[in-house]
Structures are given as structure tokens and as C-alpha cells.
Amino acid sequence: MSGRVRESKGLWADAWLRLKQDRLAMVCLGLVVLFTILGLYGEAVHQYHAWNDLTPHYQQTDLASAYQAPSWGHWMGTDGLGRDVMARLVQGVRIAFKVGIITSLIAIPIGVMLGCLAGFFGGRVDDFIVWFYSTVASMPGLLFILAIAMVVPDRGLLGVYLGIGLTTWVGLCRLVRAEVMKHKEQPYVQAARALGIGPGRIMFKHILPNIFHIVIVTFTLRFPAAVGTEVIMSYLGIGVQDEPSWGIMIDAARMRLWQGMWWEMTFVTVALFLLVLAFNLLGDALRDALDPRLSE
Amino acid sequence: MIRWFYGSGGEGKRVLALLSCLLLWGCGERTEDVRDEVVSFSQTSRIRGLDPAVSGEVSSSMAISKIYEGLLQYDYLARPYEVIPLLAEAMPTVSEDGLVYTFRLRRGIYFQDDACFEGGKGRELTAEDFVYSIKRVADVKNSSSGFWAFNNRIVGLNEFHDRSKEPAATDYDAEVAGLRALDRYMLRIELTEPYPQLLYILTMHYSYAVPREAVEWYGRQFVNHPVGTGPYRLVKWRRNSRIEFERNPKWAETGRVELYPTEARGNEVDPKLLEDGGKQLPFIDRIVQYVIDDSTTSWMMFLSGQLGVSAISRDNWDAVITPDKALTDELGEKEIKLVSSPTLNLFYMGFNWDDPVLGEGATEAQRLQNRKLRQALSCAFDFEQLNAFMNQRLHPIGGPIPQPLTGSLSEASPYSFNLEQAEALLAEAGYPGGIDPATGRRLEITIELGSASGNARQMMELMADMFRKINVVLKPSFNTWPAFIEKMNRRQAQLFQLGWVADYPDAENFLQLFYSKNESPGPNHSNYRNEAFDRLYEQIRTMPISDERTALVEEMAAIIVEDCPWIFLYQPMQFGLVQQWVKNYVPHAFPYGMGKYRGVDVRERAKWVGENGSGGLDMGGAF
Numbered sequence: 037m038s039g040r041v042r043e044s045k046g047l048w049a050d051a052w053l054r055l056k057q058d059r060l061a062m063v064c065l066g067l068v069v070l071f072t073i074l075g076l077y078g079e080a081v082h083q084y085h086a087w088n089d090l091t092p093h094y095q096q097t098d099l100a101s102a103y104q105a106p107s108w109g110h111w112m113g114t115d116g117l118g119r120d121v122m123a124r125l126v127q128g129v130r131i132a133f134k135v136g137i138i139t140s141l142i143a144i145p146i147g148v149m150l151g152c153l154a155g156f157f158g159g160r161v162d163d164f165i166v167w168f169y170s171t172v173a174s175m176p177g178l179l180f181i182l183a184i185a186m187v188v189p190d191r192g193l194l195g196v197y198l199g200i201g202l203t204t205w206v207g208l209c210r211l212v213r214a215e216v217m218k219h220k221e222q223p224y225v226q227a228a229r230a231l232g233i234g235p236g237r238i239m240f241k242h243i244l245p246n247i248f249h250i251v252i253v254t255f256t257l258r259f260p261a262a263v264g265t266e267v268i269m270s271y272l273g274i275g276v277q278d279e280p281s282w283g284i285m286i287d288a289a290r291m292r293l294w295q296g297m298w299w300e301m302t303f304v305t306v307a308l309f310l311l312v313l314a315f316n317l318l319g320d321a322l323r324d325a326l327d328p329r330l331s332e
Numbered sequence: 333m334i335r336w337f338y339g340s341g342g343e344g345k346r347v348l349a350l351l352s353c354l355l356l357w358g359c360g361e362r363t364e365d366v367r368d369e370v371v372s373f374s375q376t377s378r379i380r381g382l383d384p385a386v387s388g389e390v391s392s393s394m395a396i397s398k399i400y401e402g403l404l405q406y407d408y409l410a411r412p413y414e415v416i417p418l419l420a421e422a423m424p425t426v427s428e429d430g431l432v433y434t435f436r437l438r439r440g441i442y443f444q445d446d447a448c449f450e451g452g453k454g455r456e457l458t459a460e461d462f463v464y465s466i467k468r469v470a471d472v473k474n475s476s477s478g479f480w481a482f483n484n485r486i487v488g489l490n491e492f493h494d495r496s497k498e499p500a501a502t503d504y505d506a507e508v509a510g511l512r513a514l515d516r517y518m519l520r521i522e523l524t525e526p527y528p529q530l531l532y533i534l535t536m537h538y539s540y541a542v543p544r545e546a547v548e549w550y551g552r553q554f555v556n557h558p559v560g561t562g563p564y565r566l567v568k569w570r571r572n573s574r575i576e577f578e579r580n581p582k583w584a585e586t587g588r589v590e591l592y593p594t595e596a597r598g599n600e601v602d603p604k605l606l607e608d609g610g611k612q613l614p615f616i617d618r619i620v621q622y623v624i625d626d627s628t629t630s631w632m633m634f635l636s637g638q639l640g641v642s643a644i645s646r647d648n649w650d651a652v653i654t655p656d657k658a659l660t661d662e663l664g665e666k667e668i669k670l671v672s673s674p675t676l677n678l679f680y681m682g683f684n685w686d687d688p689v690l691g692e693g694a695t696e697a698q699r700l701q702n703r704k705l706r707q708a709l710s711c712a713f714d715f716e717q718l719n720a721f722m723n724q725r726l727h728p729i730g731g732p733i734p735q736p737l738t739g740s741l742s743e744a745s746p747y748s749f750n751l752e753q754a755e756a757l758l759a760e761a762g763y764p765g766g767i768d769p770a771t772g773r774r775l776e777i778t779i780e781l782g783s784a785s786g787n788a789r790q791m792m793e794l795m796a797d798m799f800r801k802i803n804v805v806l807k808p809s810f811n812t813w814p815a816f817i818e819k820m821n822r823r824q825a826q827l828f829q830l831g832w833v834a835d836y837p838d839a840e841n842f843l844q845l846f847y848s849k850n851e852s853p854g855p856n857h858s859n860y861r862n863e864a865f866d867r868l869y870e871q872i873r874t875m876p877i878s879d880e881r882t883a884l885v886e887e888m889a890a891i892i893v894e895d896c897p898w899i900f901l902y903q904p905m906q907f908g909l910v911q912q913w914v915k916n917y918v919p920h921a922f923p924y925g926m927g928k929y930r931g932v933d934v935r936e937r938a939k940w941v942g943e944n945g946s947g948g949l950d951m952g953g954a955f
Contacts, residue, residue: 089773091805095799098722117721117793186812273784277810278793287786291647294628 047249051325061321067314071129078130090110094123094280106299113299117289124280125307131281132311135196135266136259142201142249143258148311151212153241156220165213173206181265184273192277196269200262200299201204208254215247249326256319260312267308334888337936346384356538358652372932375630375639376621380573381555384466384540387731388477396576397924398619400540400560401832403435403462403519404531406922408929409605412736413837413921415531419457419541419561425786430526430876435459437517442586446559448549454582455491458482459513461541466511468547469538472495476941480537481835482632485530494529526874532836533797537924561591563928564615577619590614592916599823605916608931613913614932640914640932641936644907646787649723655723659909666944667912673919674727675906676834676841678734679871679899680780681713682858687826690777692861705759706896709777710747711754712794713800713899721794726902731889734903738877739839739885744901745893754802766803776805782816821853830857834921838877841883843869913937 053062063211085092106113154165172180180203185195215254216239220223228238269275270283282304289300377391384396405418417423418443424433459860466486470493482489487510489845491590496502510522518638523530533539546559558566565575581591594609603823608615624630627645644652657671683690683706690706693699719726727735730745748773758766768775777799781788799806806827811819817826818907832855847869850856868888875881910917915931916920 062704091797091800095793095797096719096904097794099717099794117790117797176718186432192478223355273786273810275791277784278796284789288790291645295647295651 038135039131047326050062051249051322052212054232054325058321058325059239061325063312064318067310068202068318071311071314072133074129075133077162078126078157079134082127082130084257094119094127103297105297107287112303113297114302115285115306115320116292124285125282125303126278127280128285128304128307129311131193131276131279132263132308133267135200136194136262138197139201139204139262140258142197143203143205144255146202147208147254148206148212148244148251150205151209152216152244154209156235156243158241161182162213165209169307171208175203177203178265178268181269182272182274187250194276196266197274200265200268202259204262208251208258211254212247215250216243219246224271245271249322253319253323256315256322260315264307264312339942342887362414363951364645364889370615370932370934371618371620372616372930373641374621374637375621375624375633377625378573378623379517379569379575382558382566382569383474383555384537384542385465385474385478386555387477387537393924395575395577396537396540396558398564398927399558399562399566399686400537400542401562401925402534402537402540403437404534405925406535406920407597408606408920409593409599409601409918409925411596411599414597415535415833417537418925421462424521425814430528430874431523433521433523433530434514435462435519435521437519440586441561441588442541443546443559443561444580444582446557448543448545448559450711454542454559455545457541459519459545460516462539463508463511463513464504464544465540465542466538466942467492467508468542471504476538479537481533481538485525485527487524490723494951500745508897523617526876528876529836529838529876530789531883532838536835537925561716562925564619567618572623573620574623579614579617579752583954587674588929601918604768605918608754608916614928616927619927634909634911635944637911637937637944638938638941640911642909644909646723646725649725653907657884663909669910669917670913671910671917671919672905673921674735675835676734676737676921677904678729679829679831679901679904681827681829681830681901682825682898683934684823684825685828685859685861685897686823687776690826691859699762703896704757705763706899707747708754708757708761709799709803709804710745710899711750711757712799712804712894713901714749714798715902717794717798718791721791722902725905725907727905729900729903730893731900732892732898733839733848733885733889734834734842735835735844736779737837737839738882739889741886741889741893745891747896751801758802758804761851762803768844770861774803776804776807778807779827779829780816780819781808781810782813784810784812795894820857823852823859825857837921839889840873843872843885843888848896858897860895862891865891911937911940913940 055065084090096119101114101118102116104110110120112125115121115124150165150169154162164295181197181199183200184202188195193219220243225238225242228242233242238298260320266275266281267283267286271283273284273286273287275281275283285300285304289297289304293301313329376394378389379391379395379763380389380394381387382396382399384400387393387396402416403420404423406416407414407416410416415423421436421438424435426433436460437457439456439458443449443453443457447453462519466482466489469478470472470482470489472493473496479493483493484490486508488508489510493506494507494683495506500591505579508541510524512520512522512881513518521530541561543559544555547554556569561580561582563580563583565580567576567578569575576715582588590613592608592611592613596604596606624633627647629641631642631645631648633639635855650662652660653670656666657672659668685691693702715726715728719728719757726749728738728744729735730743731741733740755765758764762769763775766774779795781792789808789810790807796806796808798929815830817834820828830844832845844850846860846862846865847857848859848861850868851859851861865888868891869882872881872884872888875884907918908919913933914937916929921927
């Protein structure tokens, strides 16, 4: 018998070890961190100007320097109103992160809450919730989002948050429901029941921590989807209004593309591509790391 | 009161943004030899309906005026714009007091053959048709967009309008005293007060002759089944996609003579335009129009020879036009022609007179302050910047009347771009340095817009930056067109951007936008109120054109400039490109019914498509 007991590691530490071995995932994590820093920087710049009642430089026009190709002065060139594309791109990161995070804060609680209730109580509650999310899911996603965004007074980010947030919780809800059903029959839940612990406490104190990796993975995977949707909405003119969203930048850039003014379109699409790719790959890697059974 | 808008939305035609005006060029032609016909392929924007009494926006009006006709029309070539007879034999005789207009109709004008007529054969046009058609515009049940044109003008018509509000079916046999057919070919119109603009009104599609049989036969479907006397008849209409017209065979059958003008009065035109003088109209056998929403698509179609006429969108501009406003060599070599003309459109930012900060103001001191603030904002508007952004396609305007109408201001407004003056006025208005004393932060103004297109957005970013220079924050609020109209009608906007397209070439058409009785939901969306101005307006409204009237008009314009209910933005220029095979193309501010003068050289076109076209894009045989 070996005298040494292998140091036990928690789920998270274990997952981190596994994740560290995946080089691609680490590169993606680096990218995500980089984007996060850019987003925070963008927010700081934005807040600074709002606080001091100033118009930020990325909103100030200068027609004399419109459509300049990338140079040392403007690394990513300037747009049709002479504004620095890079400064606006960074603001686009800020908007993208805001949308990704806030819509998650709306969608994930709804999905988790309804999923837990349905999975744990079963019966009529389950029937109702399944009926409800099936109804929501049966509506074409983008149209539903546009409809919500249209009824929100004063177009802008609020409509985007609500539109995306209120329509994208179904997948998570299904996962959580199934997982809770599985856990409900496990001995530790039975034990908790036998001790007379109330259903709320069992659901959120006992079961939820055990299925929380699902939430994490869902967050990383839905984040780029939300950003993509926001870009589409802004591109169509029903999303962000007077701030430099990527969708607005793409819309503005597309008209001059055929004249060879490639920089705005290129850098914005590359940024969008990298963000979506990084989050998706990271999400996949996280799923493998947090739920090793899947990869076996 | 034609208000012309961005795209084709809205209950009228209100120009909202910049490029939409170029849709007027949408009479582009592309031809092809099909069954030995001269076919023209062109672009249109969305058409809502083909009922002359009901439909309102530009694209519908253009289509309606191919099929229907009125008593009068604008001369195609004469400038300044001149009204000449069409279905009337001559210009009307007008009584001494200017109240009674008597028209004699041309004989031998027939409606097209249609199932609604006895035996399916089109019958002859009579004066009774005009009586009926104008009554239809006044009928509340038709919710016509054109009742304004006759409102309070014709004796007895408003009573008819009121009676039609009752639930029972409107009685079209009821007499309207001021609207009578004296005999088969004589029409008498009696006015309540002199209205010299009536002649312009009678060229508009609201006054076109509609056969009663067709309205009763088709009922609600009449909007899809036009039956007119015009040069073309409808073949097939697929909403929001494609519409096809063909030469009205009734013209040849009844031997109707309609000739191309032989002179261009007051207008120096290319002699080529007069080559067809005296020839029988129309020249084109078949017109096929497509709805093409994307400007890049239509541009590519123009280059490949599928459209004969193209607008020049802002983004194509510098690829097409050199800085001194000539065509680039590449296009010049291909013998593409550049046509430009000023438009009778005016774009403005209107202040809501109800707004406590920007409007009239409650007390005398407040009034003075608010006016100074409006003047300051007007001084902050940098026309040159906007013009640079719009590729120098705008004409500056300092007052409410566009050039070249009588009464347009010859000198620059005292409140045109001047930052120092703007800052001084802003301080006098109680906002020193742009700081709003109520909040301690920069003054914030919200502007309502009826479009969220990329162009509208970029223009607003530019405007916001102009105001930033005097430390005022401009917050754009982008609406859908219906939501925008709703806000206007409820007087909820603080500041808004709109445009106005002249209905007829007279200053009165623009001055009515400041008449207090026309306030929202009427065309005075600023809800401007000024008793002195109202009195003057009532005076000029009934005056015939004279120097005395011009003096009053100038006085009124000066009141508006001083009071600043609008920031006058610009008067757009129209630029278009025309392929060499398109014949007799002349821009016209009132292009309705002008399609009959246009021609196409089928062989030239085929050659071009052979050299430049690509089969893949060809929509000729589509649908």
C-alpha cells in the first residue's frame, strides 16, 4: 500500500490542467483575454468622455482625412468621415462584449431557472415549461429578435439586449432540465431529501454546482453567437444607433469596397472572425475539459 | 402638398434623406429586340397602387401617369415650367373674377378596352368623367392622399366630402355646384376664392380622368386594374418586383394624334432633342420596370447595359465624376452622358414650436432666448462640410423658397455658417459655452429621423460633429417611417429632419409649410405660428402672379429666416447618367407622364450589351 495519497484536486483545477495541455485552446484563451482587455479599455475611454461631458475622438469627423489607407498615423486607416478605424474597432469590441455579457445575464438565469424547475419537479410544471420553450423555439430566431427590438421604444442597445437575451435561453434550458433529471435520482440528492432539505435548497445549493460547467460552456458558446446577431442587427439598422458597432462599420464600409477601400471592412471582419473563432474553440475545449466523459 | 420621402414609404411623398431623390431618375431604359418591339427595361421603386385618387408616392405617380391622363400637362421642353393642354382642347377660359374655369375637352379620346365597359370596348371620354374623378378624391371612403389639392377650393365639394363621411355608400350622383359638366365636352369648375394654382393641380394625377364603370366593376381591386386613356396600359404587375406596360392599342385604333414638341421655349436644348419634333407618340412599345433596392446592383446593371439611365449614388460618385464635375474618361469614351439639373426640393431640420427649449417659448424673454438658440444652431450648420460629404451635389439654400422660384433669397441668410456668431448667439440665449445652466452639462438636443439607413446615420454623425463645435450635443433618434410620422403627428419631436418636394413651381407651395392652420398633422410639421405671417399668406394665396405678390413673398421669406423655425440645409442637384441609346432624355422636376416622349435605339443598345454585358446578370427574360 502506498503511503502517499495522491493530492485530490477539485473539478476546476482538474479542468484547468486538462485545458492547459490543449495548445489551441490556450491561444484562444489568450485572444479572449486580449479582446477583454480591449473591451475594458474601450469602456474606460467611453466612460471617461461621458463623465467629462466630452465628445470622444472616435466620433469626431474630419472630412479632409477621409478614406486614408493604413499608415503609421492610422494603423487601420480612416473611414468615410475621417475617423480612425482602429479607435472605432476597439469601441466595437466594447459593444460586442457588452452585448455578449448582458444578453447572457438575461438568458442564462432564465434558462437555468426554468430548466431546474422543470427537471426537478417534473409533472405539470415540466409539461408547462417544455410547452413554453418549445413554443419559443418554434419561432424563427432572427425574426423573433427583430420583432422584440422593434417594440422597444428608442432603438439602440436596449432592444438588442432584450431581443437576444429573451430568445436564446432555450438550448441551455433543455440541457439543464435533462441534467437535473439525471441528478435528481443520485444518492446525494436522495440523502439531502431524506434530511428534509427543501426543494429550493436542493436545486440551487446541491444540484446546480454540479451542473455549473454546462452554464460555463454555454456562456462561451453563446457569446460569439450573440455578438454575431448584434452585428447583423446593427448592419440592418435596427441595432446600435449612434455608437461604432461592428455591424455599422461593415455597413458603412461595404459601399466603397469595390473602389478598393478595403481596410475598414477587412479589419472589422478579421476582428469579428477572431473573436467568434476564439470563443467557439475555447468553448469546445472547455466542454472537453469540464466534462471528461464526453471526450472518452 | 406632395410630401416626398425616403424610399417609398409614408402617406405622402416627403423627402427624408439624400439619395432618394435620385430615384426620380428611375426612368432608365434598356431595350431589347423582342418580337420586333421597342422594349425599355428600367428601374422603379416600390409601387403601392395604381389608383389616381388614392396613391401618393413618386413611384406610383410615375406608373399612374403612364396609364391615365388629365386635362393639362407640363410642357416637356419649355423652361421655366409651363402648363399646356392635354385632354383639354385649349387652356381654359377664366372668368373676370378668377373664380370660374371653363374647359373644352378634346373629342375622340377613348378609354382603353376593358371588361368593365359595354362589350369590352373602351368608350369616349366625357366631361362627366372629370366630375366623377374629382369627387372620388373628395370621398372620405377613398382616403385619398390628394384631397388637400381641392380642400376648400371648389364650391360644394367640401359639403360632398362631409356627406361622404356617413356610413352609407357615397352618392356620386349628388350635385356639386362648383363641378359641372355643361355638356358632353364642357367642364365648368367654380372656385370659392381665386386659386391661380388650380392649373398646376390639374396636371397632377389626382385630377386624372377615371371611368366610373371601372371603379364600380373592380371595386376594391380597382387599385390593381387601371383603366385609362393614356399612352400605355398595364400588362402585369407583380408587387415590389416587376411591372410591365405596353402601348395602348386604342390610340392607333381611334386615330389619336399626339405629337412630340417641335420647340423648346425659353430653353436652349441639344438640337438632337428636337429631331423627333412632330412625330407621333409614344416611341416605346413596351416598358418593363424592376424594383431594384440595392444601388450597387443597379449600378452594375447600368454598366452592363441593362439599364439606360442611372442615378449616381454617393458612393459611386468619385469613381464616375471628376472633381470638376465631368465624367471620368472611361465613361466618357463609352459615350455615356451626364445630365444634371437643380431640383425643386428643399431639405431642412425643423424645430418643434411646442418645444420649451427650441420652440416658441412661453414668455417674452423666453421667446427671445429660444429664437437666439435656434439662430445659433442655424449658424453652426456648416453647409460646405455636408456638401463635401455629399460629393458637392448640393446647392446651398438660405431661406424657405428654393431657386429658381420667384421670392427665393438672392443673398446668403444672416444665419448661415459662422461659428463665432453661433457662439455669441448661444451665450445670449443663456447657454454660454453650450452649457445648459439647468444641468451644468452640455445642452442636449434630440433629432428624430425617419430612416436608419447607413447614409442617414453617417450624415447625422457629421451633423452631430458640427454642433459639437459649439458644445451642443445632438442625439439622433432613428425611427421607422411610420413611427416617425406618428411622432410628427403627435408633435413629439424636438428637432426633425425632412424634405419637401414642390408640387408645382410656385413659392406658395413652400410658404404653406409655415401657415399655422397647416400645423401637424398637416404639412407644417414645425407647428410654426406667426400671426403676421398668416395674414400675409392668406393674402398671397389668392393673388395672381405679379410684382406686388413677389414683394410680399420676399417679406414672408424674411420673417421665416429671422424666426428660424427651420435650419435650411440644402437644395439637391440631380445628376444622372444616360446611355447613348436613350433618346430624348431631359430631366424634369415634374416627370409624370413624360415617358411617352422617350425613345430607345435598339440596335445601339444591342451593340453595347454585346460589348459590355454579361449574360448572367440579364433580367430581361426573368420572371
